[in-house]
Amino acid sequence: MIPVLFFLAAAATLAGALGVVLARNPVHAALFLVQTLIAVAVLFLLQDAELVAAVQVIVYASAIVVLFLFVIMLLGVDRAESMEDRVPYQRPAAIALGIILLVELLVLAGHEWATGQPTASGVPLEGGGFGGNVERVARVLFTDFLWAFEITSVLLVIAVVGAVVLARRSGQKGAPIDAAEVADAADATDGDDAGAAEEARV
Amino acid sequence: MTLAALEITSSYYLVLAAMVFTIGAVGVLTRRNVLVMFMCVELMLNAVNLSFVAFARALDDVTGQVIVFFVLVVAAAEVAVGLAIIVAIFRRRRHATADDLRALRG
Numbered sequence: 001m002i003p004v005l006f007f008l009a010a011a012a013t014l015a016g017a018l019g020v021v022l023a024r025n026p027v028h029a030a031l032f033l034v035q036t037l038i039a040v041a042v043l044f045l046l047q048d049a050e051l052v053a054a055v056q057v058i059v060y061a062s063a064i065v066v067l068f069l070f071v072i073m074l075l076g077v078d079r080a081e082s083m084e085d086r087v088p089y090q091r092p093a094a095i096a097l098g099i100i101l102l103v104e105l106l107v108l109a110g111h112e113w114a115t116g117q118p119t120a121s122g123v124p125l126e127g128g129g130f131g132g133n134v135e136r137v138a139r140v141l142f143t144d145f146l147w148a149f150e151i152t153s154v155l156l157v158i159a160v161v162g163a164v165v166l167a168r169r170s171g172q173k174g175a176p177i178d179a180a181e182v183a184d185a186a187d188a189t190d191g192d193d194a195g196a197a198e199e200a201r202v
Numbered sequence: 203m204t205l206a207a208l209e210i211t212s213s214y215y216l217v218l219a220a221m222v223f224t225i226g227a228v229g230v231l232t233r234r235n236v237l238v239m240f241m242c243v244e245l246m247l248n249a250v251n252l253s254f255v256a257f258a259r260a261l262d263d264v265t266g267q268v269i270v271f272f273v274l275v276v277a278a279a280e281v282a283v284g285l286a287i288i289v290a291i292f293r294r295r296r297h298a299t300a301d302d303l304r305a306l307r308g
Contacts, residue, residue, distance in 0.1 A: 094231035
């Protein structure tokens, strides 16, 4: 039963990952990303990581992807991207480098000469398990990693403040968002485009 | 040997994580749309999370799962700031193609 589940989830993960890379439309890419994230959550469950699986679905597959979709809808970037390479042979070179990276990772996963220590590969994962996963994770998180946990809150505050500062329209110091501004932003789509693009080329 | 009798070891998860990571890396290198490049970075982070959980299970040490939480937090912060940057760029340039963003000034 567990091997069947593993291979189903692995196939869904890989198909979703390929979909993210190959989909022309960013909305489709985001939906493929959801497929990958949920399949990875299933893989977490198969490894007795219930809490991480739940957080994966709640935070990653919901909140972060909704943020992505929100920005895609807000900006309307669902037009096709240009397929021409600025750097010649960029795509074949990228694929060749990817194959080299994959071989390298697979070699590292199975050997021990990277660190001198044997890797934990080949260890059977069924049976046993983390009894009381949430309690065990919480105990480590709030004792050994308490300082890192508190620092994390500072990081999140900095990220929120940074996002607000970046996303605010420049030239309007602290003015609340109103309907006229939104309409103005929609109008600006056409006029500035050609000029800005020309400027960028020069 | 039938499929149901196969024993899934940590190597299976590590190989899967390597494949997902590679797909994400190739996506970052080949795609031009900044948003899709961002999603590919998320793929790479997820591959690393998967191998962290596999190692936690293989070594019977729950610290690997705790690290996954911190990776999640950093990913969330990165997405918030990164998407804000994309919105700010989009306001000025009206497109989100990586090749056109060669100058640091707006």
